[in-house]
Amino acid sequence: MLQTTKRPDSPVSIIGAGIAGAWQALLFAQAGHAVTLHERGDAEMTDATSHWAGGMLAPYCEAEVSEPIISRLGLRSLDIWRRELPDTPFNGSLVVAHPRERHDFERFARMTAGHRRLDAAGLAELEPSLEGRFRDALFFPTEGHVEPRRVLPKLHERIKAAGGTIKFDSDVTAGDLDGIVIDCRGLSARDEQPELRGVKGEMILIETAEVQLARPVRLIHPRWPLYVIPREDNLFMLGATSIEAEDTGVSVRSALELLGAAYAVHPAFGEARIVEFGSGLRPAFPDNLPRIGIRGENIAVNGLYRHGFLIAPALAELTLAYVERGQIDNEVMQCA
Numbered sequence: 001m002l003q004t005t006k007r008p009d010s011p012v013s014i015i016g017a018g019i020a021g022a023w024q025a026l027l028f029a030q031a032g033h034a035v036t037l038h039e040r041g042d043a044e045m046t047d048a049t050s051h052w053a054g055g056m057l058a059p060y061c062e063a064e065v066s067e068p069i070i071s072r073l074g075l076r077s078l079d080i081w082r083r084e085l086p087d088t089p090f091n092g093s094l095v096v097a098h099p100r101e102r103h104d105f106e107r108f109a110r111m112t113a114g115h116r117r118l119d120a121a122g123l124a125e126l127e128p129s130l131e132g133r134f135r136d137a138l139f140f141p142t143e144g145h146v147e148p149r150r151v152l153p154k155l156h157e158r159i160k161a162a163g164g165t166i167k168f169d170s171d172v173t174a175g176d177l178d179g180i181v182i183d184c185r186g187l188s189a190r191d192e193q194p195e196l197r198g199v200k201g202e203m204i205l206i207e208t209a210e211v212q213l214a215r216p217v218r219l220i221h222p223r224w225p226l227y228v229i230p231r232e233d234n235l236f237m238l239g240a241t242s243i244e245a246e247d248t249g250v251s252v253r254s255a256l257e258l259l260g261a262a263y264a265v266h267p268a269f270g271e272a273r274i275v276e277f278g279s280g281l282r283p284a285f286p287d288n289l290p291r292i293g294i295r296g297e298n299i300a301v302n303g304l305y306r307h308g309f310l311i312a313p314a315l316a317e318l319t320l321a322y323v324e325r326g327q328i329d330n331e332v333m334q335c336a
């Protein structure tokens with residue numbers, strides 16, 4: 001087994017309070033470590049990619065476009081979400097398609113597991129607002145979703161309740177800190193990990209009381225998986241594009257596609273009020289896979305790409321197992 005220089009009794013500093021850092025801080029604090037979580041922004045977290053995310057916990061749907069490691073980490077994470085935040089909605093998710101995307105819909109069904117097929121009546125029973133809209137659907141009953149802008153503060157509260165300290169407006173580098181340092185800076189870690197890139201994701205928030213949904217609905221689309229996610233207070237998030245660019249803002253073309261997808265799911269979305277346009281940069285390595293990099297007491301957790309909410313709990317569990325027991329996960333960890 002690889003020799004490490006870890007000292008389980010060392011203080012643990014985590015840099016970055018996005019979804020990766022928040023889960024690291026929570027599991028380490030609960031395990032009895034002296035945890036300090038540093039975040040350079042304020043508690044609103046608007047600089048974090050996590051602020052812009054859809055928050056879908058969808059290991060089965062994501063298998064269509066991802067490596068098996070994402071499903072493994074995702075399925076483990078669902079258990080941890082359930083254990084730590086039992087009020088997380090696990091209402092499943094739906095995939096629908098218009099007749100012209102029939103072949104892609106069937107391909108999606110073949111590429112994924114964990115679903116059952118609903119006919120139009122079954123879909124209407126599950127989501128009355130979608131009655132008469134689609135002739136069938138795929139239902140993934142065990143998937144969940146969280147609202148990032150509500151769940152991040154909740155996780156931060158849980159960290160404090162577990163004895164951890166959170167310092168906002170605290171812009172630090174690993175060299176400033178003693179003990180074990182876990183770098184969860186997302187795209188800002190490019191000074192240490194130059195192979196990271198940002199993959200732009202655009203989203204739109206709309207509001208209407210005319211449509212009620214209990215779970216995310218994905219619409220098969222030739223270019224991107226487009227989805228509508230219900231939020232509290234009659235809000236719906238429309239997401240998300242995936243563009244190899246690092247500018248901010250939302251293009252007219254993307255806006256048309258996102259709004260068109262919502263309208264295709266239900267025409268009443270045409271009357272909804274637009275609340276917000278926004279975009280975030282997903283931190284990704286060239287292979288789009290997450291990585292836990294280990295260099296002595298410096299650990300870097302990054303490359304969560306389009307799966308941060310889905311896989312952050314399992315990555316934190318693996319990091320903790322390494323620090324406490326020297327356990328190495330060869331698929332995710334890279335040791336210098």
Ligand SMILES: Cc1cc2nc3c(=O)[nH]c(=O)nc-3n(C[C@H](O)[C@H](O)[C@H](O)COP(=O)(O)OP(=O)(O)OC[C@H]3O[C@@H](n4cnc5c(N)ncnc54)[C@H](O)[C@@H]3O)c2cc1C
Binds near residue numbers: 017050053
């Ligand atoms: C539109 C969109 C939709 C998405 N939908 C989903 C989804 O449905 N499900 C899913 O699982 N994932 C989704 N994602 C992906 C997910 O958002 C990312 O994988 C995740 O947010 C990455 O989290 P992170 O903690 O690594 O980075 P971030 O959230 O960016 O957090 C990094 C934090 O580090 C802080 N920081 C940086 N430098 C310093 C420093 N020197 N000192 C202190 N703090 C520092 C930053 O301020 C930031 O808060 C989506 C992404 C986008 C853009």
